[in-house]
Amino acid sequence: MNKYLAEKKNLHPRNPHRFLYDFKSLIKSIPELKNFVFVNEFSKETIDFADPNAVKTLNRALLKYFYGIEIWDIPENYLCAPIPGRADYIHYAADLLGSCHAGKIPCGKTISVLDIGVGANLVYPIIGNKEYGWSFVGSDTDVLGIQNAKNIVASNKLLQGNVECRLQKSSYNIFKDVVNENEEFDIVVCNPPFYSSAYEANEAAERKIKNLGKSKGEFVRNFGGQQNELWTPGGEEAFIGRMIQESLKFKNRIFWFTSLVSKKETLIELTATLKKLGATDLKLVEMSQGQKVSRIVAWTFLNMEEQQVWTSRRWVS
Numbered sequence: 001m002n003k004y005l006a007e008k009k010n011l012h013p014r015n016p017h018r019f020l021y022d023f024k025s026l027i028k029s030i031p032e033l034k035n036f037v038f039v040n041e042f043s044k045e046t047i048d049f050a051d052p053n054a055v056k057t058l059n060r061a062l063l064k065y066f067y068g069i070e071i072w073d074i075p076e077n078y079l080c081a082p083i084p085g086r087a088d089y090i091h092y093a094a095d096l097l098g099s100c101h102a103g104k105i106p107c108g109k110t111i112s113v114l115d116i117g118v119g120a121n122l123v124y125p126i127i128g129n130k131e132y133g134w135s136f137v138g139s140d141t142d143v144l145g146i147q148n149a150k151n152i153v154a155s156n157k158l159l160q161g162n163v164e165c166r167l168q169k170s171s172y173n174i175f176k177d178v179v180n181e182n183e184e185f186d187i188v189v190c191n192p193p194f195y196s197s198a199y200e201a202n203e204a205a206e207r208k209i210k211n212l213g214k215s216k217g218e219f220v221r222n223f224g225g226q227q228n229e230l231w232t233p234g235g236e237e238a239f240i241g242r243m244i245q246e247s248l249k250f251k252n253r254i255f256w257f258t259s260l261v262s263k264k265e266t267l268i269e270l271t272a273t274l275k276k277l278g279a280t281d282l283k284l285v286e287m288s289q290g291q292k293v294s295r296i297v298a299w300t301f302l303n304m305e306e307q308q309v310w311t312s313r314r315w316v317s
Contacts, residue, residue, distance in 0.1 A: 010288040012091040014131075016066050017084035021045070021058075030061035056080050063123075067130040071155035075148055078120040081191075085287070086123045087131075089260065089296065092285050093187055094132055096256055096298055097315075100307055106186070106315040108133045109162065114254070115139070116174060116190040116243070118165060120148035124189055125163045136163045137185070139178040141171050174243045175250050183253065186314065190259040192239040237266045240297070244273055251301035255310055258298040267297060274299050 011018035023045045027034045036047045036054035047054040056074065062083045063069040074080060093113075098105040111134045115124045118138025125136035140146050146167045153159045168178050179185070240259050247257045261267055267284065274282050280303050285296040302310060 011084060012088045012287075014091045014094075015084065015087045017062070017087055026058070026061040026065055029065040030057060033057050033061045052080065059083055059121075063126060067126050068158050069126055069152075069156050072122075072152055073148075074120045075144060078145060078148070081119065081121045081123040083123065083127075085292075085294070086191075087127050088287050089189060089191075090124060090127045090131060092287065092296055093128075093189055093256075093258060096258070096283065096285075097187060100255075101311055101315055105132065106311075108316060109135045110314060110316060111135065111187075112137070112185045114175075114179070114185040114188045116188060116259075117192065118146075118149055119191075120145040122149040122152045122159075122163070122165075124191075126152075126159070128189075129159060129162045137178070138163065138165045139168045140165075141168045143167060172242065174246045175254075176246065179250060179253065184314070185254045187256040188254055188258055190240075190243065192236045192243075192259055235266075236262060237269060240266070240270055241273065244270065244277065244299070247299070248277055248301070252306075255302060255307070256298055256300050258296055261295045261297050264295070267295065270297055277301075280304075 009018075023033070023037050027037065033047075036051065036057055037045055038047070040046050047058055049055060059080055059082075060072050063072050066083075094105045097111070111132070113125075113128055113134050113136045115136055115138040118125065118140050120142070122138060125138055128134045128136060138146075138149055140149070146165050149165045153163050153165065166178050168174075170177060240261065243257070243259060247254070261270070271282060271284075279299040279301055281300050283296075283298040285298070287294050287296065300307070
């Protein structure tokens with residue numbers, strides 16, 4: 001990637017997407033991307049981010065160029081996750097693990113990550129496996145989404161043996177029936193459904209399209225998304241609340257639980273619940289991509305002695 005491109009200072013310092021898109025390099029990876037690239041009024045190369053096909057083709061190019069993914073696709077209208085923001089989450093998750101390991105990020109297949117709501121796109125496992133060599137289990141309630149994620153694994157040798165996808169048959173459970181008996185995870189990542197209804201999700205999408213200079217009549221959700229990916233009764237607060245309650249049952253088999261949180265006000269209720277349930281450590285990380293601000297909430301129930309036993313047993317120095 002062209003090192004002379006302007007740097008986005010708000011992204012994590014290890015995030016390779018902190019520079020503006022080098023479309024010449026990306027087009028070499030996926031030639032079809034050339035069909036969507038144009039020069040805007042500021043004399044900069046870009047794509048129409050309101051066009052779902054352009055966004056998906058850009059993702060294919062990013063995943064191939066940066067992460068070695070040769071074959072990647074998602075079904076129509078499924079969530080096409082923005083890569084820079086997803087990469088930020090993974091790098092902050094790595095920092096969280098490193099903070100419990102004398103500042104050294106544990107790497108390799110022995111580090112096991114559970115991705116709640118992996119979706120059809122498999123983006124978190126792709127990034128985490130490439131950047132840190134971690135092994136992943138991705139769970140989702142959507143049958144087609146899980147099948148597509150499995151197809152991505154099967155189509156890319158880099159992922160085979162490093163990523164497993166599991167169907168969560170319950171729309172209510174988070175960890176139950178996904179985490180096997182005696183199975184341990186070093187960290188959980190989760191991109192929860194943020195909205196409480198289809199109406200709320202569509203309103204947010206229409207605001208985004210308007211900000212991209214399109215009219216309401218031209219409304220198409222540029223990043224896609226199925227119901228389970230975008231909304232759930234009670235929104236993110238209810239979903240993460242269930243996640244917190246259920247995490248108590250797995251507190252000795254999972255070191256760190258984390259989730260994205262889009263609304264600052266959601267944190268008030270969640271942090272109060274975590275303190276009430278006896279979380280031994282609670283961390284909040286703020287992330288920013290452009291004008292969008294999101295947060296990671298992280299918690300553990302392991303005390304300091306238990307954490308030291310865990311790291312010495314599972315993490316290679």
